Amino acid sequence: MPNQERIEQLEAYKIKERFILDHWEDREVESSSEQTIELMRNEVLRFADFLIHQLRAEATNLQERVQTYFTEWDNENFSQDETEFIVEVEYEAMRIAGVKIDDLLI
Numbered sequence: 090m091p092n093q094e095r096i097e098q099l100e101a102y103k104i105k106e107r108f109i110l111d112h113w114e115d116r117e118v119e120s121s122s123e124q125t126i127e128l129m130r131n132e133v134l135r136f137a138d139f140l141i142h143q144l145r146a147e148a149t150n151l152q153e154r155v156q157t158y159f160t161e162w163d164n165e166n167f168s169q170d171e172t173e174f175i176v177e178v179e180y181e182a183m184r185i186a187g188v189k190i191d192d193l194l195i
Contacts, residue, residue, distance in 0.1 A: 090187070092144045098185045099144075103137045107178055118170050128166060129175050136179050140186040155188050159195045 108129050113120040121129070139158060143151050164172045176195055183190050 092147060095186055096141050096144050099137050099141050099182060102182055102185060103134055107133060108174065112174075116170075116174065118174075121168075121171055125167070125171065129171060132167075132175050133178050133182075137182050140182055140188075144186060151186065152188060152192060155183065155186075156193055159193065 108121075108126045110120055120126070136158070140155075143154055148154055159176075164175075167175065180190055183193075
């Protein structure tokens with residue numbers, strides 16, 4: 090898939106509603122506070138913007154850059170459940186961008 094198409098799909102991905110009550114119930118965990126959920130949404134948007142930037146720059150080492158992103162990610166503001174939920178939501182963005190998820194250490 091051409092980068093421009095990936096970028097367009099990531100822009101569409103950014104407007105989806107995330108971390109709604111039903112999603113928390115599906116995970117069988119208690120919903121976080123509204124403030125934390127907003128931080129989680131912002132984190133997903135930040136990651137999508139990171140991917141879009143890499144695609145626009147036609148980064149040849151996208152896989153490595155994504156690995157570095159997660160290695161350097163400061164997720165201390167989130168619990169283990171929240172962190173896992175964020176990463177699971179970001180899997181879709183990674184697939185769109187063409188990242189090989191199974192090759193990442195998150």
